[in-house]
Amino acid sequence: MNTTLSTAKKSCTGHSGAPLAQTKPVLSTLAALAVAMASASATNLYWDTNGTTAGAGDVPTGTWGTSNFWNTDSTGGGGGAFQTSTSATDNLVFVAGGSTVTSPFTVSLNGNQTGNTLFFNYANTNSANIITIGSTVGGQTITLSGTSTSYGSSAGAGTVGNFLIDVGSVSSSNLPYVTMNANLAVSGNQQIMVSRGALTLNGVISGTANLWIWGGGAKTITGANTYSGTTDVRGSLTLGGTAGSLGTGAVNLNDNSTVLTFAQTSDYTFANNITGVGASSGVTKTGTTTLTLTGTNTSSGGTVIRGGAIKVGSINTNLGSGSIKLGSLPADSGSLIYNGSGETTAKTFQINSSASALQADGSGALIVSNGIAGASSGVKNFTLQGSSTASNSIGAITNGSATTLNLIKAGNGKWVLTGTNTYNGTTTVSAGTLLIEGDSSAATGAVTVNSGASIGGDGTIGGSLALQSGAKFVFSLTNTLTVNGASVTFGGFSVADLVGLSSATASGTYALINGSATVSLTNVSNIGISNAYDLGGGKSAYFQASGLNLVVIPEPSTTALLIGAGLFLVLRSRRNKRIA
Structure with a gap:
């Protein structure tokens, strides 16, 4: 089952039946471009809601190739000649302009069908504009070449050229929602141009096509596309399904407010390069899965992680130059995962969700020099996590607009706080190591270190430590x-709970904790030399009776032996002198 849409088109009419050239102000720039490529021999055919029955109304469900639903009458009055099939010079419109659709409908495909362009009419009184082309996802194939457009099923294949899908005006109260289940296969460097209206593409696009997503209305792609051309997006585009993708070419976010949303239901790797100049454009991640970005992103827009995680090997290379927002709403929960070989980034990090995380899993240290701040009101729980034991560090952590910001250290890796922190919430070290190297004097919330976790550093804590x-x-x-x-x-x-202490530690007294806090030695062992802990190698260590000061000495038994040996030598020397 194939449907072929040719590029031979010139004087096709608009949705209301008027020539498209006369309705250019109503159509998008993209639609006008398609009209300019038309040939003089184009014929307009309309999918009539009543088939061979004259008049408007009913549900136009039928099969393209067997149902007599195609008509030259744009009003849907049944006055034209009905036919079951189309030709390569036909401009195809769903549905007839005067028709009233009373419920959603599906147009199945049967046999080899041909056409020129494809439009979805919004200048009628549709009350249920939900249109599905192709009854089975991937069951039909559209093959694109330099001369025609082919629409079909797994029973056959055809060819297509420059292909326009116009899904109506977003300002229309009769905006149609169109689902295309057909596959697209391309031979030659052709343009697949999708203009206004809401459209879902469930099929797979392959070959060397360039995909243009322009105009208003929600656009969703769920197919695992493999086309090698570029993708140009103006407006919004969502990649959904289990592996919705944009082929292998570069993706250009070609408008100030263009948003590319990743909403796949399975973990997915996006290797395409991303370009764009819009300050308000960017990439958004939703859902619970992990999106891995490996391409170069030179866009000036930002990144929003509303759910799941985005994983990158380089924050500077794989994400745009704009800010990184962990969440957009309080109910969001997003994470950024770094798995590179080491990097310093000066990007701005913002917290909007109630729970978010920055995860370091790389072989080298991640250094976030500008820190992070709350970007909206409410309670924010920010987690530093990951498996990397390198000295991953982050600059100042501040409340920003948040009412309360709590910090959690999770995972077996290491994080270092290097900035002047002013967040007012608690700090919980659940796992791994947290080092305080900066000034957290103004961060007055309580700090709790759980069993198995570690704390240290030479910075300042403003709250109590437990x-x-x-x-x-x-x-x-x-x-x-x-x-x-x-x-x-x-x-x-x-003493056994001190990480980094060993028999190689030089003898001496070491102040572990100082400041104005009262240090309680209740539940502390190894206080005093009589309770010294054996470090091995002839060394022992114990805590002094006040504060948390550590004393490292040679093992007491070893000291006694040395003193005894010295005394023996002295006495023997004196005895020898008397005998002499």
């Missing part, structure tokens, strides 16, 4: 963590 039983503290020869909150408490802590 280490739960099993929590770890990162030891460093030169770092002292300053805590200016009310207290430092422990649920159970010992």
Whole structure:
């Protein structure tokens, strides 16, 4: 079942029956371009809602190729000649201008069908403008070449040229919603031009076509397209289904407010390069799946992650130059995953959702120099997570417009806070390591470190610090963590909970925590030399009785042996002198 739409067209009429050249102000620029490519021999055929019955009304469900629904009468009055098939010089319009459609309808395809252009009429009184072309997704094939357009099914294939789908005016109260289930296969470098109106393309586009998505109305693509040409988008376009894609060519967001939305229901990798100059244009991710972007994005628009996750190897290369918004509404929940070899980015990060995350899974450190801020009111829960143990870092974390911003550290990796943080919520270290290297004096919320997680650094904490039983503290020869909150408490802590302490540590006294906070040593073991912890290699360590100061010494038994050996040598020397 094939339908062929030819490029031989000149004087085709508009939706109301008037020549398209005379209705150019009503049509989009794209439609006018298609008209300019028309040939003089074009004939207008209309899918009449009543078949061979004169008059308007009814539901025009039928089969293209067997039903006598095609007519030259644009009014739907049944005055023209009816026919079952079309030719390569016919301009095809669904439905006749004077017809009234009372419910959604489907046009099935049978045999090889031909045509010139394809329009969906909005200048009528349709009350249920839901039109489906092709009864089975992928069951029909449209093959595009330099001379004609082919519409068909798996039973055959045809050829097509420059192809216009005009789905009506977005200002019309009778705006049709059209679903195209046919596949498109292209030979030659042709243009597939989709203009105004709401349209869903469920078929697969293959070959060397260039796809133009222009005009108002929602456009959705669900097919796993493989065409090698470029894609030009003006308006909005959603990639849905399990693998809705745009072939392999570059994607140009060619309007100030163009939005390309990824809404696939399965994890998907988008390798296309993205270009564009619109400051308000950009990429949006919805749903719960993970979208991996591997192409170069040079657009000036931003990135919005409303659900699921976007994964990139380079934030600077794979995302546009605009801001990165984690969420658009409070109910959103989105994550950005970095899995590159190390990168510093100065992009602006904003939090709009109630729950969002930045995840570092790369082999090298991710450095977010500009930090992150809340971009809307309400409570924001921001998570730093991932498996990377490199020194991933982030600049200032601030409330911005948020009422409260809470920070969570999750995952087995490491994150370092390097900025001047002013967020007013709590900080919870659930897993992995969080180092405080910047000034968090103004971040006065409580800091809690859960069992198995670690905290450390030489910065300042403005709130109280509580280490739960099993929590770890990162030891460093030169770092002292300053805590200016009310207290430092422990649920159970010992020298064994110091990460980085070993028998190789030089003997001496080390201040682990200082500041104005009151340090409670309740539930702390290894206090005093008599309770020293054996580090091995002849070294021991213990906590002093006040504050959290660590003393590393040679093992007491070793010290006693050394003293005893020294005393023996002294006594022996004196005895030898007396004998002499």
